[in-house]
Amino acid sequence: DAGVIQSPRHEVTEMGQEVTLRCKPISGHDYLFWYRQTMMRGLELLIYFNNNVPIDDSGMPEDRFSAKMPNASFSTLKIQPSEPRDSAVYFCASSQSYNEQFFGPGTRLTVL
Amino acid sequence: QQQVKQSPQSLIVQKGGISIINCAYENTAFDYFPWYQQFPGKGPALLIAIRPDVSEKKEGRFTISFNKSAKQFSLHIMDSQPGDSATYFCAANQAGTALIFGKGTTLSVSS
Numbered sequence: 001d002a003g004v005i006q007s008p009r010h011e012v013t014e015m016g017q018e019v020t021l022r023c024k025p026i027s028g029h030d031y032l033f034w035y036r037q038t039m040m041r042g043l044e045l046l047i048y049f050n051n052n053v054p055i056d057d058s059g060m061p062e063d064r065f066s067a068k069m070p071n072a073s074f075s076t077l078k079i080q081p082s083e084p085r086d087s088a089v090y091f092c093a094s095s096q097s098y099n100e101q102f103f104g105p106g107t108r109l110t111v112l
Numbered sequence: 113q114q115q116v117k118q119s120p121q122s123l124i125v126q127k128g129g130i131s132i133i134n135c136a137y138e139n140t141a142f143d144y145f146p147w148y149q150q151f152p153g154k155g156p157a158l159l160i161a162i163r164p165d166v167s168e169k170k171e172g173r174f175t176i177s178f179n180k181s182a183k184q185f186s187l188h189i190m191d192s193q194p195g196d197s198a199t200y201f202c203a204a205n206q207a208g209t210a211l212i213f214g215k216g217t218t219l220s221v222s223s
Contacts (some may be wrong), residue, residue: 042215045200091155098205099144103155
């Protein structure tokens with residue numbers, strides 16, 4: 001298996017633009033997690049899905065953030081409009097349970 | 113009560129030394145305690161995990177020590193090597209809930 005795949009790996013955009021991050025989980029994994037990592041706040045859970053259904057989105061910072069999982073092999077995290085404080089590394093992870101999670105390589109987002 | 117507090121924030125150890133990272137939790141319902149390792153430019157990866165029915169688990173040079181009464185657990189890296197230089201995260205959860213991660217510890221092993 002190729003592991004969790006994320007795209008793009010790097011994204012540079014200007015404030016106010018829409019940003020879409022993509023994730024392909026490991027086949028057979030029922031859980032998908034989106035995290036944000038910054039030096040100040042560490043690794044924050046934004047939202048997670050079970051069988052394509054959002055279970056907990058309490059970590060989503062505000063309405064500018066949205067996530068979807070239209071099928072078992074694809075998820076998106078969208079920021080609209082983006083702001084400089086959204087600059088971070090965004091990770092997607094998948095798992096067969098709530099325990100061992102397999103992380104993707106991350107998307108480094110820079111909002112100018 | 114949902115927090116996992118990790119210390120120290122950073123650690124410098126000489127090659128061959130022992131690296132020790134500590135975590136504390138409040139929620140006594142937590143029953144799974146993993147440690148993740150993250151290299152620069154990569155995502156975190158599971159290193160070792162423990163459940164509260166044992167007080168210690170060892171895998172190679174990596175050992176988790178668990179103290180249920182103190183609600184603390186720690187990662188020990190024996191014979192630390194430059195290749196162990198990474199960021200380490202502790203985490204915890206209870207059945208049916210997502211992992212809660214500590215803030216991370218950046219380990220540098222000097223040669």
